[in-house]
Amino acid sequence: MYAQMVKSTGKGLVAREDMSPEDCAFQDRIDAGEKIEPRDYMPDGYRRNLIRQIGQHAHSEIVGQLPEGNWITRAPTLERKANLLAKVQDEAGHGLYLYCAAETLGVSRDEMTEMLLDGRMKYSSIFNYPTLTWADMGAVGWLVDGAAIMNQVPLQRTSYGPYARAMVRICKEESFHQRQGFHIMMAMVNGTADQKRMAQDALNRFWYPALMMFGPSDKDSVHSAQSMAWRIKVNTNDELRQKFVDETVPQAEYLGLTIPDAHLHWNDETEHYDFTEPDWDEFFDVISGNGPCNVDRLNARKTAWDDGAWVREAMMAHAEKKAARKQAAE
Amino acid sequence: MSVKEWPLWEVFIRGQHGMSHRHVGSLHAVDAKHAIKNARDVYTRRNEGVSIWVVEAAHIAASSPSEKGPMYDPARDKVYRHPTFYDIPDDVGKM
Numbered sequence A: 001m002y003a004q005m006v007k008s009t010g011k012g013l014v015a016r017e018d019m020s021p022e023d024c025a026f027q028d029r030i031d032a033g034e035k036i037e038p039r040d041y042m043p044d045g046y047r048r049n050l051i052r053q054i055g056q057h058a059h060s061e062i063v064g065q066l067p068e069g070n071w072i073t074r075a076p077t078l079e080r081k082a083n084l085l086a087k088v089q090d091e092a093g094h095g096l097y098l099y100c101a102a103e104t105l106g107v108s109r110d111e112m113t114e115m116l117l118d119g120r121m122k123y124s125s126i127f128n129y130p131t132l133t134w135a136d137m138g139a140v141g142w143l144v145d146g147a148a149i150m151n152q153v154p155l156q157r158t159s160y161g162p163y164a165r166a167m168v169r170i171c172k173e174e175s176f177h178q179r180q181g182f183h184i185m186m187a188m189v190n191g192t193a194d195q196k197r198m199a200q201d202a203l204n205r206f207w208y209p210a211l212m213m214f215g216p217s218d219k220d221s222v223h224s225a226q227s228m229a230w231r232i233k234v235n236t237n238d239e240l241r242q243k244f245v246d247e248t249v250p251q252a253e254y255l256g257l258t259i260p261d262a263h264l265h266w267n268d269e270t271e272h273y274d275f276t277e278p279d280w281d282e283f284f285d286v287i288s289g290n291g292p293c294n295v296d297r298l299n300a301r302k303t304a305w306d307d308g309a310w311v312r313e314a315m316m317a318h319a320e321k322k323a324a325r326k327q328a329a330e
Numbered sequence B: 001m002s003v004k005e006w007p008l009w010e011v012f013i014r015g016q017h018g019m020s021h022r023h024v025g026s027l028h029a030v031d032a033k034h035a036i037k038n039a040r041d042v043y044t045r046r047n048e049g050v051s052i053w054v055v056e057a058a059h060i061a062a063s064s065p066s067e068k069g070p071m072y073d074p075a076r077d078k079v080y081r082h083p084t085f086y087d088i089p090d091d092v093g094k095m
Ligand SMILES: [Fe+2]
Pocket: A061, A090, A091, A094, A148, A170, A174
C-alpha cells in the first residue's frame, strides 16, 4: 500500500538449512515475537528490505501532502480549512517519524530524498491521481486514509522496533483523517443535487486507485513470503484489500453512494464481498511513472528540495558560526 | 550539489501527569534551539507534553547489545530483591 511493491534484493524465502547460525538465531528471535533494535544483529537482506519499505512509506506520506495541499486555500469554510491543514500537517509528521525510523538502519534522510528524486525509490501509486474537486478531499480522507489505516494497524506489531513505534504514533493520529474525510462526504451527499453528484464522481474516480494501494495479488510473490517470515509484512495484500472492501461497502451505502463495480455483491458462503479487481496494467503503468500526475508530483518535490537548498545551507552555516563564536568566548 | 546534512537530535518529552521525560523519536536541526522548535511541531501537536529535552544523537553513549549477558544476567538470580521472596504470615496483616 504505502509500500506497495517493495522489490527485495534476495531470492525469496531462505530455508533454515541455508541460514548461517547468526541468521538462524535472528529468525528465532522474530519467531518468538521479540523486537529487533537498531544495534542488534540483522541479516543484510532484512536491513535492505526495511530501508526500501520504510523509505517508500515515508515518501508516500510526504508526496501525499500534495494532492490535499492543492485544496487548502480553496476549502469551502474556515473550519474545513483548519481541519485539512491539520491533516496535511500530520502527514508531514508521519513522513518525519518514518524517515527517522529508516535512519536507524544506516541511511540518511537526505540520501533517501535524493533516491526519491532520481527515481531509485518509489511512493504509493495513489498520489499520482489528481484531486479535481472539493469532494475529492472527502474521498481521499475516507478511502485513501481508510486504506492506509488498514495496512498500518497490523504494522504496529512489525518486528523492527523503531518502525513499530512510528506506526503506533501514526495510527493514533490517522483515524481523525478518515473521519474528517467521511464528514466531508456526509455534507456533500446531504447537500444539493450537484454536490451529491460530485461526491459520487469522487468515489468513482478513487475506488479502484484505492484498491490498488494494497499492491498486486501476492499469491505468487516470493518477496512477500520472505517479508512475512521477517514480520516486516504481517498480512497479504489480498487479505487487506478484502477487509477494506468489506468495511467500506456499508459506509458507501450509508452515504447513499454507489460503488462503481457492477459485480460487487455479498457472498453468503465466504461471508465477504465479491468484487472486481482493479486494472493491474494501469497500476504498473502508474507505478512506473506514467500516471496522470507523476511528473507534477516529482517536480514539486524537486523544486522544494532545490529551492530550499540555500536555506538549509545558510542555517547550518549560521549555527556553526554561532557555536564557534561561543567557543572562542569561553 | 550536496549540502551538509543537519545533525540528528533525539527528543524526550514529559507529559502532563508527572512522569519523567520519555524518548519519543528524533529529528534533524542545526542547533539545540532549532531542535526544540522542531520537536514542538513534530511531537507535541496534540498536547503530548509540557517539557522538551533534546540531545544531539552523536553525544549519546549506549550499551552494546552483545554485552546483554554480562550486563543483565547477574540480576536474574537475585530474587531476594523482590518483596514476594519474603514469606510473611497472613496474621501479620497488610505489609
Ligand atoms: Fe499518514
